Amino acid sequence: MSAPEFHVAGLGNAIVDVLSHADDNFLVAHGVEKGAMTLVDEARATQLYDALGQTVQVSGGSAANTIAGVASLGGKAAFLGKVRNDQLGTAFTHDIRSLGVHFDTAPADRGPATGRCFILVTPDAQRSMSTYLGAAQDLTPADVDPEVISRSAITFLEGYLWDPPAAKEAFLKAAQIAHDADRQVALTLSDSFCVDRYRDEFRKLVKDDIDILFANEDEIISLYQVKTFDEALQAVRGDARVAALTRSEAGSVIVVDGEVHVVDAEKPSALVDTTGAGDQFAAGFLTGWATGRPAAECGRMGSICASEVISHMGPRPEVVLAELVASKGL
């Protein structure tokens, strides 16, 4: 096995976020599930957009955000995901490449437009997401470049890929290539409603195919259908070799080979928009893990990266994370 060229390769839905402030009444009036990611069709996307106030457009996508964070931490990173060759697709491509990320998936030249996610940020800094997948649903196994996956220390997959059928096949192909090359495979459960949709398949994945699992409290409780965080912790200890469980301001719990580490949250300078908190936690953890740091230190890197992204609007870091982490003594 040669030394890997990339610390992390991410595979995910390539999405441009359309951010808007909204209050709770707006969510109720427009049937938006608070705190969740809901898939919408084109008609519903148009209807929702028409009702929104002023918006900001910024490149997003869960795994893509994580990969942007890995690059900001100085890690070598690659991304695989599908956009169309339209203005939003061009912006997505520009933004991720501007960070030095290897991104070479061919854009679709016909079919649906680049996918977008309407993110409503309520005054409590919570985000509620309505995603129109668009071109992202046309990611297929043919888009999975074996050269990239086999040369990445960790391949990082998002649970959201289970939604578009062809993307799920791409996910499984990437996991297979990674393992065949003796690399590690990481998964984020993405969202508790996503876990609801695919619980049995995700449980099997965690048990059989995944080396590193990311989940927040709601997601891990939903995965095992238990009542408390601790029950979920005990369940995942038996299933996953490595699990990083995030609990917002209560910090995170890291499990490695059955050993449990409890890591404090990093206090943000301000709490503005929680979009991307989980994605950036994963960026910090994965970069630490791919460079051989101890588990608790990986968790602390995750906390620091998450604290930065929730201090401003938008899902990607606005500072050089490598400098931020260094300034905290890591």
Place this chain on the structure above:
Amino acid sequence: MSAPEFHVAGLGNAIVDVLSHADDNFLVAHGVEKGAMTLVDEARATQLYDALGQTVQVSGGSAANTIAGVASLGGKAAFLGKVRNDQLGTAFTHDIRSLGVHFDTAPADRGPATGRCFILVTPDAQRSMSTYLGAAQDLTPADVDPEVISRSAITFLEGYLWDPPAAKEAFLKAAQIAHDADRQVALTLSDSFCVDRYRDEFRKLVKDDIDILFANEDEIISLYQVKTFDEALQAVRGDARVAALTRSEAGSVIVVDGEVHVVDAEKPSALVDTTGAGDQFAAGFLTGWATGRPAAECGRMGSICASEVISHMGPRPEVVLAELVASKGL
């Protein structure tokens, strides 16, 4: 003369802003004039975009930002400007209409893409702009709806319209219609480099065609080619009936029929990005003026609106300005 339906109608280049953080070295390396607005062609726009880091896309355009501010203050507002029927044009249209602004200029269905402005925000919160006009340069006199202009108390024009030749004709047509209907015409000088390009024409406009002039310190000094702010003040007192001169943290000076009012700046909660400061000052002033407030109070409304927009990234208010102004006792 019937009562006007709109407080303010704005005519300007319809532009989507592409915001990015950059340091001074980047500006030097890429030949970007600090603090100015420079016009660029498509090749240069592409070259600059390739060099930029991660970006945020948000609807902009100087007069359009002002109109967005007027609407946020509860004023009735209209906008006239040209986009293409592409993704950025759709976003521009959505954003301005979402505020209740009347925007009905037909989008171009061919020709250049929707115009965009690359805004580099340096750590000192200054912004340096490179504008590719795109579809905005196809605004023509035929796009000026006499119904809208003649029913607006004030028609607000940006100096930047002098750059695309057809837009300049649209500007003059709008001013003529407004005056024929006994309405007022306001102009912002936009940028000191813009004043350099069109000094003689702008001086004639201010003397003969404009009721209300907006300029910052650099612009008014450039217009009269004098050394000090006070010399410019004395010059403009003889030329313009109403002038609102802004001086950043030194506040503003308002001239009405030769009478001079000195207004303090409003301290922002944070200084993040000065983009849109002048546009939002104009929004506050014009809304006050169109609703019959005294000159100093109009200036104070301008200061409050400017202080809000410089406390965050992006050129448009993120709060309801009517509530902000009311909370300050106005």
